[in-house]
Amino acid sequence: MKREALLDAAEAVLLEHGTQALTLTAVAERAGVSKGGLLYHFPTKEALITALVSRVIAEFDALVEEYERQPGASFTRAFVEATFAIVAVPDGERTGRRWAAITAATTTPELAAPLREAMDRWHHRDEAEDADPVAATVVRLAAEGLWEVVAHGSGRFSPEQYTALRRRLLDLLG
Template identity: 75%
Template sequence: MKREALLDAAESVLQENGTQALTLSAVAERAGVSKGGLLYHFPTKEALITGLVSRVIAEFDELVAEHDTGGPDSYTRAFVEATFAVIAAPDGARTGRRWAAITAAATTPELTAPLRAAIGRWHHRDDDSPNAIVVRLAAEGLWEVAAQDPSQYSAEQYTALRRRLLGLL
């Protein structure tokens, strides 16, 4: 069983049943592995949550890097493109990923520290134009809305919102 499948199982448990249901036994059962198989990759619940948080950060960083072309406001443009790549994806599989990681990590400040650091890095840039901060915060807020209700906006509305945010730069 691969780490990614175990993290997917943990996300499913969180999204369907909430933080109180996130146990190593529940994740192992959801993934269809023995608890020992899960423990091989994640020896504690905290290690599992750390894996969820690390994956969210790494995936978003990779998406931003893919879209960052350099130049004025390119980081913020990349941030918007990366955000929409997640929230407007047809299957919606990654929309709730950050929500699941934040929810699971919220029980322990040490578990949320890497996410707080990443959010600080994503939002505090020395090369910001006047609108860049507003655009990133709006994209961030839209992600939160989409995580709670993925059907809130249609594909056409997401396209229009993306264009509008990019137009502010």
Template identity: 65%
Template structure:
């Protein structure tokens, strides 16, 4: 069995049953493999959680990069616009991927487990926004998008699709000033 299928199974257990239910036995059962088959790829629960965290970070980085590419590399404000677009794709996409993120970050509550996510946050939010015409506004827009993500993680029904689209357009319009 491929690692990706095992990670999918682990994410399913987390999303459906919560962090307490995330055990190697539960993941192996969900994936339809022996526990030994799971242990071959992920010798500990911590290794499994690290791999889930690494995968969501990589997916978000790739999403940001795809938007930057679509705007044109070096376009003013491309990074922050890409960050907003990627965030809203996670929030509104069919997979509602923010639920994956919520579950995975909860599973990585241990400081050592959370460090890769903390490092990604430092990279995403602490970068020099020199390509932004107004670095202060760009920082505020990225933080607002991050805050919205957090709110929607806790109350998914708070905003409907139309409201989220309006919020996204408003954030993007702030970058045009």
């Protein structure tokens, strides 16, 4: 079984049953592999959680980079676009899966360290590219808050509301 499928299984366990249910046995059962098969890729629960968090960060970074390549894009614009590309999906499953991984990571400071480093990088980037660095910071923090709200109550906003929120955040950047 591929590593990504094991991570998908772990995310599903987290999303459906919560952090306390995340055990290597539960993940192996969900993935339909032996525990030994899982241990080959992830020798500990901590290694599994670290991989989940790394995947969340890498996927978000890749999406931000994709949006940054668009003409006239700044990092903050790309951050907003990437955020809405994830949180504004109709079923909210992607957000729930990602948030489950992040929640699992925050159980110990060591496991949360990569996420803290990514947050520092995302929110303390060279602000010279933004016409108004304070507005850019406010917009990134608002987008970060949207992650939190949506993760704890998906479906809270209609597609029209997401569109309006996205537009307003981008407008704040000038």
